[in-house]
Amino acid sequence: MITGPQIRAARALLGIDQRELARLSGLSTQTIQRMETCQGSVRVVVDSLEKVMTAISGAGVELIVEGVPSIGTGRGVRLIDRKATDSDEG
Template structure:
């Protein structure tokens, strides 16, 4: 499956936050938070895990399981191609308009 560290690394590669990942996967933000707080392998509802993995796959993330072809045989994540997820940029908060007094 996927570890909490892999999940955080995948988000970092995509440049998205937990809220954005939750939206992509169709799961709640608290579910993503619980998954990332796992000590090792992510635990959760099978449907939620499958949605999460499908969303990462669609976004261009390849999950490398332990023992897969790699130099040291460890776990990891990598981009399959350029990410298909455009980071959602938050609009900067603008300062309220200053009122000016008009004199009669």
């Protein structure tokens, strides 16, 4: 599951705006905007999501999918699942 915040974070790491990501992925800026507003799973045509993921990966950023190990060996970030850590502390 890829989320809107992941796409925004990837753009930030690359230092590009929505227009540039749209150009790199061959999609419209409006499609990128819609993807980024999704807090949960991005809800778009699978082909569009694949284009964005390919563009981001091609530019040098790995999107880490929940439950899937990272293939990279460099540094990275991952959001903490607050629900899981909060229940562990109880």
